Amino acid sequence: MGLRKWVSRPMGGHKMGVEDLTRGDEGVPVARRRRWALQTIDAAPFQAWVVVVAGIGFLTDSFGLFALNVVTPMIGYVYWSDNRDSDGVPEIPQSIKTGMMCATLAGTMLGQVAFGFAADVLGRRKMYGLELVIIIVGSMLMIMSSNGERNSMNVGGWLITWRAVMGVGIGADYPLSAVITSEFAPRRYRARMLSWVFFAQPLGQLLANVLSFAAVQGFKSQITNTELSCGVDDLKCFRAIDRLWRLVVGIGIIPAVIALVFRFTIPESPRYKLDVLRNVQTTFEDTKNYFGSPGLNPEGGEMDTLTGTAGTMSPTLVPNTSSRRSSSSSEIAPGDVIDSDGESDHRRSEEYHPAPSPAPPQVPLGDPNYVPPLASWEDAKKFFIHEGNWLYLAGTSLSWLFLDFAFYGLGLSSPDIVRHIWQDPKKPRENVFSSLRDNSLHTLIMVSIGATIGGAAMIKVIKYASPKVIQFWGFLVLAALFIVTGSAWTKLLDNSRSGLIVLYVLSQIAFNLGPNVTTFIIPAEIFPTRYRCTSHGIAAASGKLGSWLVQIFLAFAFKAKKPEDQVKWERENFGHILQVMSAFMVAGAATTYWMVPETRDHDNRSRTLEVLAGGKVVLDELNKQKRRDEDET
Numbered sequence: 001m002g003l004r005k006w007v008s009r010p011m012g013g014h015k016m017g018v019e020d021l022t023r024g025d026e027g028v029p030v031a032r033r034r035r036w037a038l039q040t041i042d043a044a045p046f047q048a049w050v051v052v053v054a055g056i057g058f059l060t061d062s063f064g065l066f067a068l069n070v071v072t073p074m075i076g077y078v079y080w081s082d083n084r085d086s087d088g089v090p091e092i093p094q095s096i097k098t099g100m101m102c103a104t105l106a107g108t109m110l111g112q113v114a115f116g117f118a119a120d121v122l123g124r125r126k127m128y129g130l131e132l133v134i135i136i137v138g139s140m141l142m143i144m145s146s147n148g149e150r151n152s153m154n155v156g157g158w159l160i161t162w163r164a165v166m167g168v169g170i171g172a173d174y175p176l177s178a179v180i181t182s183e184f185a186p187r188r189y190r191a192r193m194l195s196w197v198f199f200a201q202p203l204g205q206l207l208a209n210v211l212s213f214a215a216v217q218g219f220k221s222q223i224t225n226t227e228l229s230c231g232v233d234d235l236k237c238f239r240a241i242d243r244l245w246r247l248v249v250g251i252g253i254i255p256a257v258i259a260l261v262f263r264f265t266i267p268e269s270p271r272y273k274l275d276v277l278r279n280v281q282t283t284f285e286d287t288k289n290y291f292g293s294p295g296l297n298p299e300g301g302e303m304d305t306l307t308g309t310a311g312t313m314s315p316t317l318v319p320n321t322s323s324r325r326s327s328s329s330s331e332i333a334p335g336d337v338i339d340s341d342g343e344s345d346h347r348r349s350e351e352y353h354p355a356p357s358p359a360p361p362q363v364p365l366g367d368p369n370y371v372p373p374l375a376s377w378e379d380a381k382k383f384f385i386h387e388g389n390w391l392y393l394a395g396t397s398l399s400w401l402f403l404d405f406a407f408y409g410l411g412l413s414s415p416d417i418v419r420h421i422w423q424d425p426k427k428p429r430e431n432v433f434s435s436l437r438d439n440s441l442h443t444l445i446m447v448s449i450g451a452t453i454g455g456a457a458m459i460k461v462i463k464y465a466s467p468k469v470i471q472f473w474g475f476l477v478l479a480a481l482f483i484v485t486g487s488a489w490t491k492l493l494d495n496s497r498s499g500l501i502v503l504y505v506l507s508q509i510a511f512n513l514g515p516n517v518t519t520f521i522i523p524a525e526i527f528p529t530r531y532r533c534t535s536h537g538i539a540a541a542s543g544k545l546g547s548w549l550v551q552i553f554l555a556f557a558f559k560a561k562k563p564e565d566q567v568k569w570e571r572e573n574f575g576h577i578l579q580v581m582s583a584f585m586v587a588g589a590a591t592t593y594w595m596v597p598e599t600r601d602h603d604n605r606s607r608t609l610e611v612l613a614g615g616k617v618v619l620d621e622l623n624k625q626k627r628r629d630e631d632e633t
Helices: 002-007 030-042 048-079 094-122 130-142 155-184 187-218 235-251 253-265 270-275 284-291 377-386 390-411 414-422 432-461 467-487 489-495 497-512 515-524 529-557 563-595 609-613 616-632
Strands: none
Touching (some): 048 094, 048 235, 048 432, 094 130, 130 235, 155 515, 187 235, 235 253, 235 432, 270 529, 390 515, 489 497, 515 529, 609 616
């Protein structure tokens, strides 16, 4: 708390970090404070600090998750030197390798659901940072794993255990980072801010591969064995590789510590305080201090109670005591009302003395004045069952499951896939150093570059197309790519490896310029505050269930009858795996079309979180109204 206050102190009239929007003056009526706070947040400028704080943690998660690809071959050289593939290269036994992957993903599922639920019950800020502590502890314990003195312990068991612990922390960050970003984000920047946060995933993946490649190069002088494995008496080679994999995993602790410090600057989510803690009476002063002085859009009125668009109701105003304008602050007075999308920089204030009138007996869903009920089993049953919002939870969960079945099937299995694509079976690998170097370099080229390009493009595209539209077409593009690549796999592998590399890179671009990002965005927008973290955690955990299932699928369903034929069998049949994945992409597109709601209106403006929180009842009414308007025109 002390650090957050120090970081957020005023410096030259400006404040660093994210301001707590829910403390302040008690002289303004409760209804007006609530409306003004929500509209002020939605009209604010891009909140870069939220993106930085959430993004650094998400980068740490990605680094920890995908570093497993990099270190798995290294660990095989050290602890399973007698377990060799068909080329004579040491490798981790398949059971241990699958166990590490599944333990990580199972821990991730547990963290997503448990921390999502806890964040809805206890608050976002109380949970935010704890997941990074778990990652730091799990990483430190993993890099201390060993067989013990004279093999008194089993290093495989320790690796699986600590990967599961790391997975809990990695999973916890999904709902927390997504929901905190969503609830702090202004309306028109919300999807872009979430895209920026998720962009940290390909950056973390890129960082893991770059640092691993650099680390291998740094140990080149110590890995001089000319064979495909370290010699029995070559302690220098064993020690170098043992230090190498621990260094790669340990580097991930650094961004986690940095992110942990940054997260002290994040206050409790304003929407959580308003909707769950009911701390409405503390809204005024900090909001005014952070967003500046009054000003009113001359063409805007109060927000329409259902659609969230500017209406024509008579505004309630207070005298304008200042006309300052700034590109870095939102200058709206608590007595003013705000253009719904924050698109206009022109606001005005004028004196008005309204006659007192009684409050309406019932405020419609989606209105900023509507105070939602507190979470309870009865309310959850009403919202998800009776009002039909189970459809949205099922839609976001299934689409994420279908996506991750393919994404992690290719991503976590990339060392084997990359080796099949790059390696000429007629030219066996040269030595230990070249094998480790090529694994990092080839993964960097095929996976990280494509993922980074797609994620960067997504930040731009999300401004012009809704997440649902991007997700639907992204699934179909991936289905087409998998069908083409799977059908031509054997021919391309024998005759055109460059064509296969291009198709693989294109699939990574399509993942991150499509459903890999939107499955993260949509659940953070469409559920009410009281269930938002839990729902996002369930959807994310469903995705990890898909990734867990694909590891079992790859490890046991597609397996050669004889171990010595495994590599040949994989080279000949992996195309069929891609064809199976294409069917999952088609299922993802169908799920998106029928079961995922649209988060934008007909003008491509993001709907407010309050409107989306109304659920199927409100969105169905908006869709009916949209169709009536189209029929009239």
